[in-house]
Amino acid sequence: MTTKTQNRLLPFVIVTFIYFIVGFLTTVNEQLQAPLKFTFLSDAGSLKNTLTTMISFFFFLGYLVNGTIASKWVNRHGYKATIIRGLLFMITGLSMYFCSSFVGDRFPDLGIHFSDVFIPYGFIIFIVGSFLMGTSAAIIQVVVNPYVASYELGATLPVQRLNITTAINSIGTTTAPFFVTLVMFSGISILDVEISQLLLPIGLLIVSVLIVTLVTKNLHLPDIANTRAVDGEKLTRKLWSFRHFALGVMAIFFYVGTEVAIGANINLHAFELADSGNPMSFFGKTDIIIGGMDLGIHALLSTLYWGGFFIGRGISSFFNNISARTQLTVTTSLSAVLAIIAMITQNLWFLVAIGLLHSTMWSCIYSLSIKGLKKYTSKASGVFISAVFGGAVFTLLQGGLADVFGSWRWTWTITVICELLMLSYALFGSRIREKDMIDV
Numbered sequence: 001m002t003t004k005t006q007n008r009l010l011p012f013v014i015v016t017f018i019y020f021i022v023g024f025l026t027t028v029n030e031q032l033q034a035p036l037k038f039t040f041l042s043d044a045g046s047l048k049n050t051l052t053t054m055i056s057f058f059f060f061l062g063y064l065v066n067g068t069i070a071s072k073w074v075n076r077h078g079y080k081a082t083i084i085r086g087l088l089f090m091i092t093g094l095s096m097y098f099c100s101s102f103v104g105d106r107f108p109d110l111g112i113h114f115s116d117v118f119i120p121y122g123f124i125i126f127i128v129g130s131f132l133m134g135t136s137a138a139i140i141q142v143v144v145n146p147y148v149a150s151y152e153l154g155a156t157l158p159v160q161r162l163n164i165t166t167a168i169n170s171i172g173t174t175t176a177p178f179f180v181t182l183v184m185f186s187g188i189s190i191l192d193v194e195i196s197q198l199l200l201p202i203g204l205l206i207v208s209v210l211i212v213t214l215v216t217k218n219l220h221l222p223d224i225a226n227t228r229a230v231d232g233e234k235l236t237r238k239l240w241s242f243r244h245f246a247l248g249v250m251a252i253f254f255y256v257g258t259e260v261a262i263g264a265n266i267n268l269h270a271f272e273l274a275d276s277g278n279p280m281s282f283f284g285k286t287d288i289i290i291g292g293m294d295l296g297i298h299a300l301l302s303t304l305y306w307g308g309f310f311i312g313r314g315i316s317s318f319f320n321n322i323s324a325r326t327q328l329t330v331t332t333s334l335s336a337v338l339a340i341i342a343m344i345t346q347n348l349w350f351l352v353a354i355g356l357l358h359s360t361m362w363s364c365i366y367s368l369s370i371k372g373l374k375k376y377t378s379k380a381s382g383v384f385i386s387a388v389f390g391g392a393v394f395t396l397l398q399g400g401l402a403d404v405f406g407s408w409r410w411t412w413t414i415t416v417i418c419e420l421l422m423l424s425y426a427l428f429g430s431r432i433r434e435k436d437m438i439d440v
Contacts (some may be wrong), residue, residue: 024172040123053399060392062134070142071382080221086139087213096129101198162363167313173306247429248369253387257394258418269408305355312359324364328426331357336419
């Protein structure tokens with residue numbers, strides 16, 4: 001490998017590694033839902049499921065509130081300075097997690113009482129930390145997506161580079177469930193976990209991200225020409241006037257909604273099935289003992305689901321002759337079918353399998369949405385990232401429906417609807433009007 005090639009590859013590797021951290025911590029946040037349900041929210045009464053999913057809701061609220069702010073930072077300060085700010089938000093969010101664990105452990109009886117519900121202050125602090133972590137993820141993704149899509153690296157296509165980066169991101173999402181189970185909670189049964197067990201691993205995470213921040217600050221990340229408006233430059237068109245982009249934002253809202261809802265809530269459905277003795281609930285129990293360690297049903301299901309992302313993205317990174325539109329059409333169609341079968345049979349393996357199909361959807365929708373935008377790209381990325389708020393809406397909506405229905409079974413209808421809406425984008429909405437390729 002020549003020195004020039006190495007110099008071109010290093011920035012790509014740096015940005016990809018930071019995206020790995022985002023994937024890892026995003027899934028850690030989701031995987032803490034079930035343990036916190038049995039610790040912080042053991043006395044939450046009739047709102048237990050709804051409050052549990054508030055963890056994901058506030059995480060993705062950070063995307064909605066701060067996605068566009070991040071794009072302004074990119075235009076004003078550049079890609080490197082913005083990604084450093086995102087890492088600082090990550091450190092602050094992890095610090096709030098640490099404070100939450102400390103307060104929850106030392107002052108478990110302090111909180112808010114109403115009706116049959118008790119919400120500890122420690123849980124509220126955790127929710128604030130979740131919002132800050134979501135803000136961090138939003139800021140970093142506003143940098144990573146346009147940077148990777150526009151970064152010239154050999155003969156690779158934008159969708160290929162995005163698939164490579166998101167595949168590494170998926171390694172983080174795949175390993176995170178076992179980090180929560182084995183490192184944070186030492187492999188004990190989820191029914192016996194204690195909030196104090198979060199203190200040491202979260203402290204180590206804070207130190208690790210701080211080191212990554214300092215290293216990144218001292219590394220060279222070249223800017224990319226014609227992907228952002230320089231500070232003070234006026235853009236002549238309204239971003240929403242690009243139809244394929246506007247509809248792409250809607251598509252990503254539904255995509256992240258169903259992607260996160262499955263990853264965050266499938267474990268809660270599994271516990272419900274296990275409690276009912278359903279034979280489809282993985283032998284009717286919540287404990288999976290391997291080598292004397294209780295890995296937990298939630299770790300198994302989530303790992304297999306997110307592991308499908310890693311496998312699918314790795315395979316699709318070689319698809320240099322299959323268009324993003326074709327990939328999106330096939331995967332959304334199959335996902336809708338699998339979700340319907342899962343509801344009818346109550347077999348969670350079909351929901352897990354959707355992870356393999358979901359793997360390429362982000363790259364496909366993003367590359368179709370920003371095609372031809374040029375200097376509008378960084379601004380578009382901020383708006384696009386705000387649509388990730390769908391992960392908050394649908395996760396919370398599904399939790400609320402589970403409380404209303406008394407079961408998670410038919411709540412997966414949400415997944416079917418989202419898949420069909422994304423299919424319509426692949427078939428119709430992603431086609432670019434001629435006027436949207438002019439004066440860009």
